[in-house]
Amino acid sequence: VNVGCVPKKVMWNTAVHAEFIHDHADYGFETPGVKFNWRTIKDKRDAYVRRLNDIYENNVKKAHIDIIRGYGKFTADPEPTIEVEGKKYTAPHILIATGGRPAVPSDSEIPGASLGMTSDGFFDLEELPRRSVVVGAGYIAVEIVGILSTLGSKSSLLIRHDKVV
Numbered sequence: 001v002n003v004g005c006v007p008k009k010v011m012w013n014t015a016v017h018a019e020f021i022h023d024h025a026d027y028g029f030e031t032p033g034v035k036f037n038w039r040t041i042k043d044k045r046d047a048y049v050r051r052l053n054d055i056y057e058n059n060v061k062k063a064h065i066d067i068i069r070g071y072g073k074f075t076a077d078p079e080p081t082i083e084v085e086g087k088k089y090t091a092p093h094i095l096i097a098t099g100g101r102p103a104v105p106s107d108s109e110i111p112g113a114s115l116g117m118t119s120d121g122f123f124d125l126e127e128l129p130r131r132s133v134v135v136g137a138g139y140i141a142v143e144i145v146g147i148l149s150t151l152g153s154k155s156s157l158l159i160r161h162d163k164v165v
Contacts, residue, residue: 003120014147077090132154135157
């Protein structure tokens, strides 16, 4: 919800609108002076994600489900038990939603790696970059480079030949 499907779909839809505007003249529409404002869509997208987070959390609370934030580990207790920051929790069913974080190589592994960002960083961009390079062959890389390019960033997609099947 935060840096994945939902905000990416908002940005994808933004790019779709840009494509429609590009094609308007072919359908007889005159649209001179149309401008795109990255800050506007970023602010609206971020507000939408915050609103969804609030809705989800309220629904969990209404269902009388406890949310326990922190680092947890299973214990050796006979019943299913986890310990989070010194406190134990026992229940017949325990869901640990770990989330995920991208692995960022060090500069010693890939020179210049610290100059880049992960796909999560795309959602932190304060303005549309004039130029962008996206590295990867997965659908996220392809979607992000398409969004950036369609919205006006001169974009390139880099793919390692030995990894493409």
